[in-house]
Amino acid sequence: xxxxxxxxxxxxxxxxxxxxxxxxxxxxxxxxxxxxxxxxxxxxxxxxxxxxxxxxxxxxxxxxxxxxxxxxxxxxxxxxxxxxxxxxxxxxxxxxxxxxxxxxxxxxxxxxxxxxxxxxxxxxxxxxxxxxxxxxxxxxxxxxxxxxxxxxxxxxxxxxxxxxxxxxxxxxxxxxxxxxxxxxxxxxxxxxxxxxxxxxxxxxxxxxxxxxxxxxxxxxxxxx
Amino acid sequence: xxxxxxxxxxxxxxxxxxxxxxxxxxxxxxxxxxxxxxxxxxxxxxxxxxxxxxxxxxxxxxxxxxxxxxxxxxxxxxxxxxxxxxxxxxxxxxxxxxxxxxxxxxxxxxxxxxxxxxxxxxxxxxxxxxxxxxxxxxxxxxxxxxxxxxxxxxxxxxxxxxxxxxxxxxxxxxxxxxxxxxxxxxxxxxxxxxxxxxxxxxxxxxxxxxxxxxxxxxxxxxxx
DNA sequence: CATTGTGAACTCATTCACAGCG
DNA sequence: CGCTGTGAATGAGTTCACAATG
Numbered sequence: 001x002x003x004x005x006x007x008x009x010x011x012x013x014x015x016x017x018x019x020x021x022x023x024x025x026x027x028x029x030x031x032x033x034x035x036x037x038x039x040x041x042x043x044x045x046x047x048x049x050x051x052x053x054x055x056x057x058x059x060x061x062x063x064x065x066x067x068x069x070x071x072x073x074x075x076x077x078x079x080x081x082x083x084x085x086x087x088x089x090x091x092x093x094x095x096x097x098x099x100x101x102x103x104x105x106x107x108x109x110x111x112x113x114x115x116x117x118x119x120x121x122x123x124x125x126x127x128x129x130x131x132x133x134x135x136x137x138x139x140x141x142x143x144x145x146x147x148x149x150x151x152x153x154x155x156x157x158x159x160x161x162x163x164x165x166x167x168x169x170x171x172x173x174x175x176x177x178x179x180x181x182x183x184x185x186x187x188x189x190x191x192x193x194x195x196x197x198x199x200x201x202x203x204x205x206x207x208x209x210x211x212x213x214x215x216x217x218x219x220x221x222x223x224x
Numbered sequence: 225x226x227x228x229x230x231x232x233x234x235x236x237x238x239x240x241x242x243x244x245x246x247x248x249x250x251x252x253x254x255x256x257x258x259x260x261x262x263x264x265x266x267x268x269x270x271x272x273x274x275x276x277x278x279x280x281x282x283x284x285x286x287x288x289x290x291x292x293x294x295x296x297x298x299x300x301x302x303x304x305x306x307x308x309x310x311x312x313x314x315x316x317x318x319x320x321x322x323x324x325x326x327x328x329x330x331x332x333x334x335x336x337x338x339x340x341x342x343x344x345x346x347x348x349x350x351x352x353x354x355x356x357x358x359x360x361x362x363x364x365x366x367x368x369x370x371x372x373x374x375x376x377x378x379x380x381x382x383x384x385x386x387x388x389x390x391x392x393x394x395x396x397x398x399x400x401x402x403x404x405x406x407x408x409x410x411x412x413x414x415x416x417x418x419x420x421x422x423x424x425x426x427x428x429x430x431x432x433x434x435x436x437x438x439x440x441x442x443x444x445x446x447x448x
Numbered sequence: 449c450a451t452t453g454t455g456a457a458c459t460c461a462t463t464c465a466c467a468g469c470g
Numbered sequence: 471c472g473c474t475g476t477g478a479a480t481g482a483g484t485t486c487a488c489a490a491t492g
Binding site for chain 1: 248277328329330333336338343345408415417428431432438443
Binding site: 269270271281282285286288289293294295296297298299300301 | 449450451452453454
């Protein structure tokens with residue numbers, strides 16, 4: 001091991017410019033490893049993991065190589081051990097508190113979403129601006145709060161990741177509230193790009209874009 | 225104009241290897257243009273559009289340049305005209321029929337989702353395997369069908385895009401059904417990667433991955 | 449003369465190919 | 471012997487810089 005990028009939580013040298021796609025794939029590898037462990041596998045080769053995740057085997061090794069040497073030559077990677085390492089790398093080896101703004105159909109779905117809870121992403125607060133909804137107990141048993149109390153709730157409940165599931169017209173306003181409350185990570189489900197300062201990170205989940213990609217391809221790749 | 229890639233629906237030369245990211249951005253530009261038209265703008269420069277979409281101005285021009293010459297030097301792009309062109313490029317100048325499988329919270333949310341309907345993505349069928357749900361009128365007024373009738377429904381209703389909102393364990397099975405029924409485009413909301421033949425295109429919407437990216441960054445970019 | 453359109457330069461990411469090693 | 475780890479080669483995508491032009 002060569003004094004690499006972040007893993008331990010202890011030593012923490014600046015990661016040598018790791019492609020964002022690498023992080024995405026690590027998340028994928030992790031999920032695949034979970035399934036493999038469930039199926040009883042003890043070790044896995046980069047070839048096999050690559051095939052399962054539909055990437056190039058060298059890519060798997062390079063991705064992991066950014067963070068350390070986790071494999072055994074001639075054998076492969078220990079399924080359980082590699083999971084632990086990736087958890088550390090991605091910082092999903094602990095719980096994270098989410099605050100969801102916009103309790104419509106989508107927001108409600110998220111509040112109850114199994115895959116979130118089971119992975120340690122806890123929805124600890126729900127917000128809306130609709131007086132009809134405020135004060136009600138929303139899905140998942142969480143009280144729906146007034147959006148104006150966001151700042152207070154962030155501090156009280158230690159909300160670390162903001163989730164925006166409002167209509168697009170409200171998205172920027174909500175983003176500003178999160179930034180103001182020092183929430184540095186936002187998951188944005190609205191189909192517009194919000195503007196935030198550099199200290200705040202945004203990931204967009206935009207199914208309109210994905211559908212547009214599909215229609216483009218349907219039209220071009222096949223002779224639609 | 226230099227005999228470029230796909231636009232008209234008439235002439236249709238093979239697009240000269242257009243980056244996928246370009247398609248994603250076109251979808252973004254389009255949405256931004258809608259907002260601008262609503263706000264009364266008649267023209268827009270690549271600089272302004274770039275700023276709004278948080279990309280480089282040259283990127284905007286290059287992206288559009290793959291498909292033709294839509295601007296006027298010294299002036300910019302006509303907001304309305306450029307929308308029309310992008311609609312043609314992305315093939316969103318007509319309606320598309322979707323079939324949604326897995327009518328849980330998320331599937332239900334999609335069936336009623338405004339941004340889908342208003343953009344011409346019509347959910348024409350809903351499927352589930354739960355006998356309790358089958359036959360019920362689901363959200364959006366659509367009858368929930370037995371998953372085993374998928375093939376029949378695809379043909380009867382001309383479903384062109386399949387949407388998977390099942391638990392991960394069912395995702396591959398549903399994907400196989402879609403492929404079998406000659407559906408060539410799938411929007412996959414489950415957090416695993418499904419395997420399909422080359423003729424079928426898949427776009428994944430995976431918020432676990434996005435959350436993992438955020439936690440990774442929180443941990444590394446700031447001194448978490 | 450402001451702004452587009454685009455070859456060329458550059459930066460970033462992926463894949464190859466093989467040395468290193470259990 | 472098989473599989474990892476990694477520098478080097480390749481490839482893709484972005485940005486620069488400026489000529490072209492309404």
